[in-house]
Amino acid sequence: MRQIFIESLFVIVGMAIAIPYMIWPNPYLMFLFVFVAQPCFAVAMLGAIYEIFKDLKSKDVI
């Protein structure tokens, strides 16, 4: 669950930038979305996928 906690934090940061950008678009929020929010989402999703992979592997599903 610790891994999920860290990933949740990345998702919160990403959402905190992406949602205001969609509602009030401007160059500064666009910059934050492109260079901060997207990497945060990518790290969170890749981390979660790795966790799922480890879980399935430990249960001999794959």
Place this chain on the structure above:
Amino acid sequence: METVLVYIAIALVLLEVILLYRLHVNRGSLTAKVKWLALFAIIIVPASTLLFANYHVFESTKKSAECMSCHVMAAIGNDMKGWTEEEHSMTLAARHYRNGWLPEEQECYSCHKDYGFQGTFKAKLDGYRHLMRYVTETYEEPIRYRGEFNYMNCLGCHQNNRSFTEVEEHAPVVTNITGDNPTISCLNCHGRAHPEPSRRTPGHPEFEELKIPVKDAEALRSYLKKFDTELTKK
């Protein structure tokens, strides 16, 4: 479409808050329910947000207002849109705008389709570079177009237009532009597309007038009228 995106954004953030809260409440046990919650909270909702926000990036950058939201573009936008009817600019972009030849709200995009975020992968990278340079203020005025403008963008509208094909001089130009190694530009005969860089350079008498934010078009017109009167007096 923007309103729909706003509702989607609000729905996504509410959903994410609920999912993260449920995940936090159930953090003690790693049951199937918690795993599903994690899947939605960490992968599905963020992936949907990424999808919609990226759609927003590529759709919104088609709009001239979005181009003008970087104040560095104001000089070009003001030249195109803001001049008074009496003393309007004669640049190619301004003439296109004034005569209603450009689609509403997509004036920039209609000629710069293959540029910045709307173009090829390289053009998109260039768009990211522009964004980085603007936000970090690591650019110098006047800004200049680095690449070669693709005159096929002009032909996209003009080539099959009768008023264009009736002019005999256009035939060799089309052959040249559509060839492998084009050497002719539409601007050779039709003048500048935008104000010359010298007018967009800090210190030039017209620089401050051209830099007034485009949004306040009425104020700009009255200001320019006053400015023109002063010039006439001199």
